[in-house]
Amino acid sequence: MPRSRARARPPPVETWAPISTVSSEKKKLRFAPSPTGALHIGGARTALYNWLLARGSGGSLVLRIEDTDRERSTGENVEQILDALRWLELDWDEGPLSQHERADRHGERLRELLDADKAYHSLATAETVKAQKAQSNLGFRGEPVAPGTEGAAVRLRVPEGTTIVHDEIRGDISFDNSVHDDPVIARGDGSVLYNFAVAIDDLDMGITDVVRGDDHLSNTPKQVIVMEQLGETPPRYAHLPLLHGPDGKKLSKRHGAASVQELASAGYLPAAVRNYLALLGWGAADDQTLLSTDELVRQFSIERVGRSSAIFDEKKLRWINGRYMRELPLEEYERRFAEQLSRADPAAAEAFAAGDAERRRAALQIAQEKAQTLDDVWPLVRFLFEDPPNDEKAWRKVMKDGTRPLLEDAAAALREADPFEPASIEASLAPILAARGVKPGQLYQPIRVAISGGAVSPGIFESLAVLGRDSAVSRIDRAVTRLR
């Protein structure tokens, strides 16, 4: 597993953690996205944190789709979210559950509230509410109408007093009920709204910890009131700071590489993405940067989650991903690369597949330490599977006046190199340096351009070896001809 340098870790210090953190209380969490679009990295991070907490406590994770708004919820969007979670390799124990399908149960609880006069029917529209709010800053209270009145919505009766949300990250936050509107919890057609459904579902499913984005913080008192009016005890809450785009605004589809799908198609590795996402808002106690998923599960705790919003930084993700690339077992590396290539460039994938297995593996190996993402690999090795591209700029830069005899020497030496392996290739090429009185770069760069077409490739000796004697010599001969 990648870890930040084998620096000496301090010896384990005896610590006396409070009982609550050492106890093995099993948590039950939920990830509850609304299917209104692709899963972006903010949602992905929320999913990851919930997953880490569930796994770390030996508890469980529920996947619940918040689809009470039928208009905006599409099966396509649900699939996209499921795909994203699968790609991230985050699994769940229950679900996916459709919130919408629990309408009967929601209706049941709604009637309870109505019967106890904790909620009432109201005809007030958004306009009337707004009009009243323009006069005073007090919360809106509706005029109850008879049950069964055509088109009447149901409003929750907000009690007097203060609602306190106990937040694991921010501490106690109190809301003055008098400024809260009586929220609509069911539409005129009887269907319930999000803030009501969530409260019921979290209760019914026995959720112990609700971990979600900060954008829900203002919703929480409404949900807590619903639960309290029902005589129930709310779960623990933790509101994560939002992830912002480079413009400092809440992350949304408008921002660049923001969705999980995009990270996947950009050639990142799921494990690296998990590592990076974990670090966006949380830090290991010992400042470790590279943590395997196992280590994350073991170390992650809500107490160490920060309170301020963070900005997605792709540069760091790239760096982390590069570290994971280098640690990748060859088999997995090969599998992921092949999948990625066939998605990104079918023609290239065909060319790659046409190479024999040994060459494919060798190519991937010599490119491994140079690639930061799966997408970086193909440009480095394509010359082993296709005719090299013609990079005129690279050609002009390295093919100087005295280059031709050097390449002729190189071709001759390569004809003799035996076996045709990196060490012996180097041994046969190196004497040319002294004989011609040139520096390594003056010989090796022209060879590189001749065989790979460009100025960047894996190590030249490895590249020649994998290419094979015949192709290597003929490509060099071709360059010699062109230099004539």
Added chain:
RNA sequence: GGCCCCGUGGUGUAACGGUCAGCACGCGAGGUUUUCAUCCUCGUAGCGCGAGUUCGACUCUCGCCGGGGCUACCA
């Protein structure tokens, strides 16, 4: 406008009243090197502002400023 949250370098974070404010990415300069990358060394840059509490504040309190979220019969 109202309610709520947040504020350490360009970015992510550490520090939980006493440290030369640490680490990582990035960036810069060297070194290794057959290119690039890796790797190694060094460097760069920060506690939003102002009061107060205290022997002592990044750490506590208040105000200001700045950023953000919510304010739907959306989620």
